[in-house]
Amino acid sequence: MRGAGELLASARAGDGEAFRELVEPYRRELQVHCYRILGSVQDAEDLLQETLLAAWRGIGGYREGASVRTWLYRIATNRCLNALRDAERRPHGDAARRSEVPLPEPTHRRAEPSWLEPYPDVLLDGLADHAPGPEARYEARESVSLAFLAALQRLPPRQRAVLVLRDVLGFRAAEVADILAATENAVTSALKRARAALAPDPGWAGTPLPDSPEERRVVAEFTRAFEAGDVAAIVAMLTGDAWLTMPPLPLEYRGAEAVGHFLATVALREGGRRVLVPTRANGQPAFGYYVRDPASPILHAHGLLVLTLTGARITALTRFHDNSLLPAFGLPRSLRA
Structure with missing residues (x-):
């Protein structure tokens, strides 16, 4: 060699x-x-x-x-x-903004939509084993979580780059200054502003380890409840301050009651067969979401659903509508019932 x-x-x-x-x-x-x-x-x-x-x-x-x-x-x-x-690199995704049924009024509306996409865990498994430098402040799993990535996207680009290079990858200030052709003072200033804007996720320490018995139990219970259309069972699994988002729609439903209302009136509003196919995204449990076509034995893909857990409870549901993401997760666009 x-x-x-x-x-x-x-x-x-x-x-x-x-x-x-x-x-x-x-x-x-x-x-x-x-x-x-x-x-x-x-x-x-x-x-x-x-x-x-x-x-x-x-x-x-x-x-x-x-x-x-x-x-x-x-x-x-x-x-x-x-x-x-x-700006032209960002898709405007008008199709993703449409909904088959009227959506309930959100509890919160962001000024801009988030174009965040989920990242397949199978690609994270292929990472080289480079330990972050001593400047790193975030654990590897936390630094790819959807909550962290969504918060990153709200930072100005240069602050975002500085924070990732310093606090995720652990590069020294002098190295980051060289990477960005900036002064160390400029890097330090940008990092200070980014840290102030990026509030840490206090619940990350309670997240079950991937594929742990606790995580498998929550995933199994959620799958049974969702496929059965049992909104009450799903709500019982949520934390009181749980939230639901659907990137790129700039809508958020916060609180177990608001999430339950959305599920009852939109996602699980009617009978029919629904199937969740397990996968993983951003270090979190995820599912390909399929719905039975009433006119045929085919289940059509309805995007990807990602769960964020704290202990045995669900703190967030993130629904990605874009079916073009499914191949990256090894998921088909349709299933035979």
Whole structure:
């Protein structure tokens, strides 16, 4: 196996296979990094490819005093910031805004919709084992949770990048300044503002471990209740301050009563067969959601549903309507009943 120095020399000489070996260990973590900043799996994959292409074209300018990893993060971060400046990269998703039935008045309405997409856990499983630096403040699971990602998307792009680089990845202030071509004072100031705006999630410490007996029990109970259309059973599983959101709709239903009313009047308003197919997203239990077509034995996909848990209770339900997300989770668009 060739060392990094030999791979770098060969890549600079035009050896594409050497370049692939040099950057491959960082491919997955770079994709997750782009996802944290952009909030979109599809955009993250596009920006990852742009990053690797830019690295290949610019490898002659690589400064050997910096690590390959830091060099790639510099390219990826600045590509993401450039993408965020381009409003045209964001889909407007008018179809996602429509509903088959009138929606009840939300308890809260955001000024702007969130374009956040869920991230398949199967991709997180492929992350290289890079321990975050000593500056990191967030645990790995917390840093990909939907609550954390949604809060990140509300930060200005540069603050978002600084917080991810410093508090999630643990880069030092001097390294972040180099990545962003900024001063350390500017990085420190941006981080201070980002931390002030990004309130920590107090309930994360009580989240069951993935695939633990407690999590499996909650998932099984929720599946039975949802497929049976038992709103009362679902409400009994919610915390009092539970909330429901449906990105990209800028609507939030907060409190067990409001969530229950939404389920009774919209999601579970009629009989018929519903099926939840388990998967995982953002380190959380998730389901492909399918509804029986009354005219055929086919169950059609109705998006993805993600649960946020605290202990044995559900604190949030996030419904993603976009069926184009399903293939990333290995889920079909339809099932035979």
